Amino acid sequence: MNIHVRILRNCKLSKYASPFAVTIRTSVNLSFKVLGTFDLESEAPPVIICHGLLETRRSWRGVAKTIRNLTKRSVVIVDLRNHGASPHASSQRYESQARDVFQLMKKLEIKRASLMGHNVGARTVMCAALMAPASVAGLLVVDMSPVSTSPEFKEYYPKLMEEMSKVVWKEKRKVHKAQKAIKKQLKHIIKDDVTMKAILNNINVTREGSIGWMCNLEVLKKQFKHLSSFPKSLKGKNYDGPTMFIGGQVSEYLPADDLPGIREMFPRAVIKYVVSTGHNVHAEDPKAFMELVIKFLRTN
Structure with missing residues (x-):
């Protein structure tokens, strides 16, 4: 349980x-x-x-x-x-x-x-x-x-996070509708279903009460040098x-x-x-x- x-x-x-x-x-x-x-x-x-x-x-x-x-x-x-x-x-x-x-x-x-x-x-x-x-x-x-560190890790994740940061959120959109819309926006950079599912799981009602990324995208982008x-x-x-x-x-x-x-x-x-x-x-x-x-x- x-x-x-x-x-x-x-x-x-x-x-x-x-x-x-x-x-x-x-x-x-x-x-x-x-x-x-x-x-x-x-x-x-x-x-x-x-x-x-x-x-x-x-x-x-x-x-x-x-x-x-x-x-x-x-x-x-x-x-x-x-x-x-x-x-x-x-x-x-x-x-x-x-x-x-x-x-x-x-x-x-x-x-x-x-x-x-x-x-x-x-x-x-x-x-x-x-x-x-x-x-x-x-x-x-x-x-x-x-x-x-894999070159793919160093190159792919910064590009992915940059694309995620470009997403424009519609305040009244429901989570499942947002996930459907964002999937279309990111399909050009996310090629596999496993990663796509993980990214879409990041979409939810945020601490501010609106639909958005649950992950702290700005800090992750700034701190990526320490992860690489x-x-x-x-x-x-x-x-x-x-x-x-x-x-x-x-x-x-x-x-x-x-x-x-x-x-x-x-x-x-x-x-x-x-x-x-x-x-x-x-x-x-x-x-x-x-x-x-x-x-x-x-x-x-």
Whole structure:
């Protein structure tokens, strides 16, 4: 069952409670949902999933439900800062996003969690593992490298955000009508259905009460320079826990040549590629993707 933050405020999760190895500062209270309940008798840690740039936690509901059903672990899906229903902030640095995850874990009194992320969410969970390795039971990185950045990522997302910023909103338009209209406006730049669905999920009634983008588009555009490379501040740190990188075979986001550099930070890292898939490997071949994820979670 889905449990919202308001319900969880009174839950007792003391089994996972302990102080973090990092200081939680400049963090925001992420919007999230929990699938399942925290089993205080279970040794299996919860799974926290972080989405990619311009997505929301809705993009990962199917994956979260499958993990919950097959592993019986509780699963937490979040909206990253400046995305979805989470607060807006002036920084989008990966270190800040990792602190948001720690803040959430502290709120839920989770001592250790398995972390999974895709795209910028992948780099967020990698940063979290490097910043507080004792708090991370296992790491699943979906089609993103800490060593190099795909030219497609650097070129495509700024163009997409620029096109999104050109959208003119009609105040009286309903959400579903707005989504239909915006889909026509953006179809020249968004070629795949997975990305289009994620972008349209950003359309809703905003904090000001009008129809618009839920994501903080202006900050994301300004802060993109910090998203286009892995933080130099974490150079020399490592996470020695179980780590799996899952890449799309035809994607450029996780080059096999990056493995030596990856293992400098994540010594136990293994890379698995899903045949004939691109960057959205979890959506393009969900069966093969989930087989890898479930096997990893069952053994770590």
